[in-house]
Amino acid sequence: MGYPPEPWSLRGRMVVSVWMLPLALVPAVPAELHSAVRVVRLGSRALIGTAWVDYRPGGDLSYRELLAAVLMRAGLRPRVTITHIWVDSPASRDGGRELWGIPKELASLELTAAPGIARADVASARPLVRVPIGFRCTQELHGAAKTTAVRATARCGPARVRWDIDGDGPLAFLRGRRPFLSLVADDFRMRFGGSRQAGS
Known part of the structure; x- marks a missing residue:
């Protein structure tokens, strides 16, 4: 096994943007999740989050990441x-793939640039106060729904981000659109997954 057991302790900085998209443009989730979670609908729209993450030394791993995620619900949760x-x-x-079913792919990433996918210009970011952050991520793992807890603290504040989405790339559904909210989570300290004993 070439990766740490869960939970992963991670540190770094991330820039998050939140988009509101028509339901017809929302990325599909695996069929195995349909009985466990549903897309949160705001009328005829749904919320998509994108994030650039710089996982820095001091955690279990250091690397860079670009992601897109859909806001879902399990009942009202x-x-x-x-x-x-x-x-x-x-x-x-x-x-990420073997522990939690997160469909990670390898790419050449700079801090806020992924050739052939997207780039972003973080025009301004103002970390303000350290706050707790918690959510649960539901993915398909071995044909079933796998829900994983994420806990973190970070210095959070508003950001101004200009996105340039490749029109022929996998995030083309965001091309020509603007996020309605962007945030920076600076100096975050994250715990991703369950106890080491439970994950061993």
Whole structure:
């Protein structure tokens, strides 16, 4: 096994944008999840989150990541499902796939640029105060739904981000659109997954 057991302890910085898309443009989730989670609908629209993440030394792994996720629900409980994700670390790719069913692919990534996929200009970001962050991620693993807890603290604040989406790339459904909200989570400290004993 070329990756750490769960939970992963991670540190770094991320820039998150939130988009509102017509339901027809929302990325599909695996059929195995349909009985476990549903897309959160806001009328005829849904919420998509994208994030650039720089996982820095001091955690179990250090690497860069670009992802897109759909806001879902299990009953009334919020969930996220990652539909697109790229990393520049084989260990992160393999661990994400095998531990939690996160469909990570390898890509050449700069801090906010992924050739053939997207790039972003973070025009301004203002970390303000350290706050707790918690959510659960539901993915398909071995033909069933796998829900994983994520806990973090970060110095969060508003950001101004200009996106340039490749019209022929896998995130083309965002081309020509603008996020309605962008945030920076600076100096985050994250715990992804269950106990080491339970995950061993």
